[in-house]
Amino acid sequence: MKEQIHTIPINDAMENAGECPFCYIERRAEERMMDFVLGAGASYMESDIRSQTDAEGFCREHFRKMFRYGNALGNAWILKTHMQRTIEQYNSATKNFKPQSAKKGLFRKKSGEEGTDNQVAAWIKTREKSCYICNTQEKSFRTYLDTFFTLYKKDEAFKKQVLEGQGFCLTHFADLLTGADERLSETELAAFYEKILPLEKENLERVYEDTAWFIEKYDYKNKDKDWKNSKDAVQRAMQKQKGGYPAEPFYEMKK
Ligand SMILES: [Zn+2]
Numbered sequence: 001m002k003e004q005i006h007t008i009p010i011n012d013a014m015e016n017a018g019e020c021p022f023c024y025i026e027r028r029a030e031e032r033m034m035d036f037v038l039g040a041g042a043s044y045m046e047s048d049i050r051s052q053t054d055a056e057g058f059c060r061e062h063f064r065k066m067f068r069y070g071n072a073l074g075n076a077w078i079l080k081t082h083m084q085r086t087i088e089q090y091n092s093a094t095k096n097f098k099p100q101s102a103k104k105g106l107f108r109k110k111s112g113e114e115g116t117d118n119q120v121a122a123w124i125k126t127r128e129k130s131c132y133i134c135n136t137q138e139k140s141f142r143t144y145l146d147t148f149f150t151l152y153k154k155d156e157a158f159k160k161q162v163l164e165g166q167g168f169c170l171t172h173f174a175d176l177l178t179g180a181d182e183r184l185s186e187t188e189l190a191a192f193y194e195k196i197l198p199l200e201k202e203n204l205e206r207v208y209e210d211t212a213w214f215i216e217k218y219d220y221k222n223k224d225k226d227w228k229n230s231k232d233a234v235q236r237a238m239q240k241q242k243g244g245y246p247a248e249p250f251y252e253m254k255k
């Protein structure tokens with residue numbers, strides 16, 4: 001499994017980076033993960049994998065992607081035992097439950113405040129953060145960051161490719177910065193930030209300009225002018241903000 005996930009070459013990602021090389025890696029790795037979870041290999045019929053998916057469950061986004069992937073029977077198998085596990089946990093969370101009004105009392109929480117004293121609600125909240133696909137992706141993402149910084153330090157051509165690239169989506173930019181803090185020395189860090197912060201700024205501004213020109217193009221005065229790079233500005237601006245590929249279709253099972 002590990003090998004399957006880790007084999008997306010980082011150079012391949014740099015060549016297909018678009019707005020963010022890590023989005024490319026994330027998407028490819030996610031597709032492999034979908035094939036692993038629901039594809040022809042039927043890993044969902046293996047008890048060790050199933051006990052992991054039973055325990056970790058899936059987030060809303062991945063349930064959606066799993067539904068759209070197209071293996072309804074496979075999904076049903078996964079859900080059957082996951083539902084069983086959920087019902088067991090529900091029973092133990094509600095067993096000794098005593099309702100408590102949050103309208104009274106010394107430690108009364110204001111509305112919108114994080115956390116809850118309600119044990120049933122708290123159980124649901126913790127499981128909402130849990131996803132077998134997200135968890136696996138997060139683990140392998142750390143390995144990609146290791147590779148990224150190893151190459152960045154040693155391989156001049158790779159470093160040049162990064163610094164002449166189009167930057168990163170902001171979500172992965174945060175991962176990149178915290179990844180750098182953990183992996184680079186003080187001197188290396190200073191040099192890294194000196195390059196990477198202006199690179200990101202320049203590319204945020206580029207996407208802003210593309211988006212602004214997209215709007216200008218709708219003005220009749222500009223109807224014969226060139227689109228420049230703005231035809232797909234909307235999806236690229238969305239990606240730059242939060243990562244992912246909003247315009248891409250769902251990944252489906254190979255028939
Ligand atoms: Zn990204």
Ligand SMILES: [Zn+2]
Nearest residue numbers: 059062131134
């Ligand atoms: Zn997920």
